[in-house]
Amino acid sequence: MLGAGLPSAPTVATANLTLDVSGVGAATELWLRCHRCSFFGPPEHEATSETPAAVKASLRILGGTSTANAGAIPWVDITDATMVLADAERVQGGLKRGGGLYTARMKLTLDGATKARLISGVNLVQFRFNGSDGESNGYRVIDLQFRNAQGQSLATNAVQRTDINAEKVAGRTLTTDVAAGEKLWKAENTLLKSTLVPRQIRAACASCHASDGRDLQYFNYSNNSIVQRSRFHGLTEAQGGQIAAYLRYALRDMAHVAQAAPWNPPYQPGAGLDSKPVTEWSAGAGLDAVLDSPTDAVKALFGKPLDGSALALTQADVDKVMDVNTTLNTREVPLPIQFPDWNSYLPAIHPLDIWPTGADAAGSFEKGATFTADNRRLDPLGTSKKITAWLESHRSATFGDWSHLTPQQRNEIQSLLKPSGFELYAFLGGGRGNHLAKTGLYGSQVGAAQLQKLASPTRVATEPAAFTTNAFIERVVGSALQWNLVQQWEWAQRYGMEGDQRWFIGDYDATAKTWAGRGEKRGWPFNTVSAFFLAPHMVYQQDTDAAGKITREWLLAWETGNKPGSYTRTNAWYQMQVTLNPGAQSDWVNYSVDWPYLTGFDSLLSQTLGDATPAQSTFALMSDIRLLQARIKSAQFVNNNIPLWVPTDTRSIINNRGRFSKAAVVKHLNPINFMEAVSTQATQSSPFRRLDKLQAGLTLKLLNGAFKQFNQLYTATDPAIWRRCDPNNMDLGEADPTAGFSFCLDVTKQPLTLKSPGVYVMASTDYRSTAEQKLQYAVWKAGTLGADPDRVKTLNDWLLRVWP
Structure with a gap:
């Protein structure tokens, strides 16, 4: 249609x-x-x-x-x-x-x-x-x-789909349309913004898509879809046909991936994907791999067949997966969430049509610009061109084989890739929820002002909240980050960079000139701003009232009436990054996955859906299951050799390498996160309480698994190598013991508070308890819940060594 x-x-x-x-x-x-x-x-x-x-x-x-x-x-x-x-x-x-x-x-x-x-x-x-x-x-x-009433299909004729491969094969013949189509594909200042806004734009077709159009070929967009989108941008049907002819001929050697489709979400996890050629991974497992049954979702997570039987996990089944020394394959475990489609990658507005042009224009995307106080020049477009040139000059004759790179060359490309996304984010300015400069203007503000100049008072009057300055900042930030993601996808596909993270991610020893790669057999090598940042939770610009009180956050200006939808899309982008960057267990690999944000939105979506109806309860439970997966995968990710604390580094503790170690997630992987938890100010229900509806006693098995994970990670560590919290240190933005980035253990132990005979609670400050209080509570509460006494004792013995 x-x-x-x-x-x-x-x-x-x-x-x-x-x-x-x-x-x-x-x-x-x-x-x-x-x-x-x-x-x-x-x-x-x-x-x-x-x-x-x-x-x-x-x-x-x-x-x-x-x-x-x-x-x-x-x-x-x-x-x-x-x-x-x-x-x-x-x-x-x-x-x-x-x-x-x-x-x-x-x-x-x-x-x-x-x-x-x-x-x-x-x-x-x-x-x-x-x-x-x-x-x-x-x-x-x-x-x-x-x-019929039983949901059975009644039509006797089969669904027929256009054979896109036949269109590709037919397009392998060189015709006079190919040269004309190439010119149209690459031409700037030729297209109109849309049928409804017949204004010429700067961007070419090649600007928003992969530069060679391989996304349209790979995801099997039909000739008709290419023609109709061309018409949407002001070209004729004949010109659209010429573009289709060019793409089919220029990309005639690309392998046809039947599973790829505009509606099948890229990289959707599913069984057997790793056994297929790596070139097929981007197609994903298809919409039918998205799970609707909580029982199936738990079975998939714990490696059980989806055979319609009742859930019957043993403790051994749980322990096998909840093990920090194994690797949970987030490419092959089907999930109860639909990933974003390819259209959601494509820029709504290309950066060339957002920012002023020219070398001296304020906030030029084309030539680069200076926004920072240190007078640093930011040029994300220029950096993108450098990366493309490097990959082009260093590729081997065998597609996707990068084994020929020397350690120095691996370090070179990692040193280009890692800062690229951060450079764009710095160009936009600010951080999540706040892209406003205290002095001067960030790039997002410059771009938003450019768009606002084009705003029609008639259109603005239709829905004022969707046309505020902050709403335009969101348009700018989202579009720029989409452009960034398309660049990364094109590099990954065009140069075969998805096959082995270890080729591009690792540690370079400049003295020995050696390379120690890290990663999984498949995954993106972009340990930088990536898909994760397209979540509404990352793109939004918070609204405040005259008194400075926040009136809107975590969702976009035009989504204020649809929290469940916006939170679901945030959760999908966050979950997708876990699949794309499965982890290589280092400080910067997997940067794009901010684990507290992922788990936070697993929890927030679950709470937002609630239990008011059976359907809401079911999909709240689905979010709980994704939270469980995140807890397991993150525990495996932090199982690394990064020191818990580098005492010789005398800079602000926020820059200490220990902040990237497993010390930083002791609060997140604490078994308390798997149980009922009570403080003097608040009560936390177990996030997995609904799972007992699927199998009686399952939450207790998970709690035992949580103790296993925690003990594997922490109880063999020497208390002497931990940093001890300093209540007076504010380097992390708040008091060290309860700061969000805290990576320390309290200096001393404080007894739990006796609330009533035999019932203890944690001491809290502003609803937050320290790691020491949470660990003590986990040990006491686990005993009342019937957790494995040996696992509880192992943790308690370590606590006695930490706080003798």
């Missing part, structure tokens, strides 16, 4: 489903799976030639009525109000703007009039793309069925 996007000229297409007599009588619903059936991006801010569509998609069931006689049959808008969504889609944001899932399953209940139109034979169903919002030019219906 793709078109130029003018609301005055909607795109209409007709599908046919064949029913026999029994099917006509049994049909109760029309079921479909739709990719991007609703709008996701911010509302258009510029003056439009027509009013943007409010509802993206509509359908109507003609049955045996011909299209020529369909005028009296009303269209049904595809919205939360008219469709019955599958539980996962409904509770995680639905079809409202900012919904959590890009592909949604839904059904339309057939009323009497509709059922009366069904016939034995061919039945017609029409879909309409009502028009663009200024960003999207359509949607895709990827499954369609008439179903």
